[in-house]
Amino acid sequence: MYYIGIDVGGTAIKGGIVDENGVVIIKDSVTTDAGQSSDDNVRDIAALVKKLLTASGTDENQIAALGMGVPGTVDPDDYRIFYTCNILFRDYDFVKEFGKYYSFPVCIGNDADCAVIGEAVFGKMKGVKNAVIVTLGTGVGTGTLVNGTLVSGFRGAGGEGGHTVIRMGGEKCGCGRRGCWEAYASATALIRDTKRAIEKHPESLLRKFAEKEGKVSGRTAFDAYEAGDAAAKRLISRYVRYVGEGLVNIGNYIRPEIIFIGGGISNAGDFFIRKLQSYVTRYSYGGRRNPYIKVMKATLGNDAGIIGAAALPVLKGAGRKIR
Ligand SMILES: [Zn+2]
Numbered sequence: 304m305y306y307i308g309i310d311v312g313g314t315a316i317k318g319g320i321v322d323e324n325g326v327v328i329i330k331d332s333v334t335t336d337a338g339q340s341s342d343d344n345v346r347d348i349a350a351l352v353k354k355l356l357t358a359s360g361t362d363e364n365q366i367a368a369l370g371m372g373v374p375g376t377v378d379p380d381d382y383r384i385f386y387t388c389n390i391l392f393r394d395y396d397f398v399k400e401f402g403k404y405y406s407f408p409v410c411i412g413n414d415a416d417c418a419v420i421g422e423a424v425f426g427k428m429k430g431v432k433n434a435v436i437v438t439l440g441t442g443v444g445t446g447t448l449v450n451g452t453l454v455s456g457f458r459g460a461g462g463e464g465g466h467t468v469i470r471m472g473g474e475k476c477g478c479g480r481r482g483c484w485e486a487y488a489s490a491t492a493l494i495r496d497t498k499r500a501i502e503k504h505p506e507s508l509l510r511k512f513a514e515k516e517g518k519v520s521g522r523t524a525f526d527a528y529e530a531g532d533a534a535a536k537r538l539i540s541r542y543v544r545y546v547g548e549g550l551v552n553i554g555n556y557i558r559p560e561i562i563f564i565g566g567g568i569s570n571a572g573d574f575f576i577r578k579l580q581s582y583v584t585r586y587s588y589g590g591r592r593n594p595y596i597k598v599m600k601a602t603l604g605n606d607a608g609i610i611g612a613a614a615l616p617v618l619k620g621a622g623r624k625i626r
Contacts (some may be wrong), residue, residue: 305361306616309348309371310414311335313389315439318351319606320359320366321613325425327606329359341395341409351402368408368616371397372417372608379459382411382623398623404486408418409623416453416607418601420447420618422563427602435559436463436601437550438566442477443485447557453618465489469548474570484552487545490521490568497524500538508532524618543575544589547582554596555588565601577602 305328310317312335319330336343336378348371348427356363377386386391389619398409412420419436422428432451438444447454452479455462465485466478473482474492501510508527512563513519524542527535562583564576580598586594603610 304367305365306367306613307352307355307369308353308376308609308611308613309369310612311371311373311387311390312583314545316348316351317609318348318355319354319609319613321610324609325614327609328345328423329355330606330609331355331358337389337391339391341392342400342518343537345397345400345404349401349594351624352405361422363405363407365510366439368410369405370410370413370417370612372414372615377413377459379412379453382409385458385460386395391422393455408574408616410619411553412453412615413446413459413462414454414611415444417444417445417446417611417615418565418607419448419563420453421603421607421614422579422601422616423448424617425603425610428561430543431561433557434561434563435553435557436563437553437566439546439564440490440566441527442491443489443549444566444576445553447559449557449602462499463558464549464553467549467552469545471551484549490566492545493524493542493568494519495623500534503591504534507534507539509535521572525575529572543582547586550579550583551586552596554583558594559596560594561597561599563599565607569600593603
């Protein structure tokens, strides 16, 4: 049997057929249309599924279930989508509408939740029961697994670790609060701080790297750091503390065995993960006397979104069947 994984993102909807070992046998994508209706989004996803089945020669009856990860809030029991950003689903019964196209069971979850499930079901550390994934991208996403169960809170609206405050009255966050972890640890925040550092230190390599790339990106500070630039060293050492503080908060509250780091920033290099590991080991409650929390880069790579979505029905046992 096979699983279909659908990863709904702000710019593209990616889909793939995944085998029982988590190997993607075929994948494809469609552009996300933020302006179209929810029913049209379902039609696009059904068309993507059709392309995947046809291109791989897979029969509909060989599909055990479809899993879908969305950037938003989903009811963990009936998979009603309450809200998504960058694509229109508001209090929407996706499973019912999708049932007009296909009859296999469907599971839907928050994308960060799918990411941690993907690691636990198909990743290098598969079988891990207590794990958190932190995705450092446009925002900061968190997915949490405790005793092998996904913790998504009342009606799926929990697990927003990025919106816990690390500095009262600090930087403004997109959620309306000030000082959220996301406002310091996201790629967006790092880019903002890199721009500030360039203004303050126009002589730094930060400026040179940004000019070479044509813009300031999440990589600029890391590139300048690796080239030995002093302003970049200060910037990265502060960024490590920002990310580290949030990781220690999560570590103290959940005490996972592993914290996976995902998202674009996780590609910064091994030195970044090593620095986060020492920060967490040093400052976690009980220090080295308590069980060790391993910090590691997420292991599923570029197809993590598809594999994580496909892993959702594996963890949940099945999906919701509409007909
Ligand atoms: Zn916030």
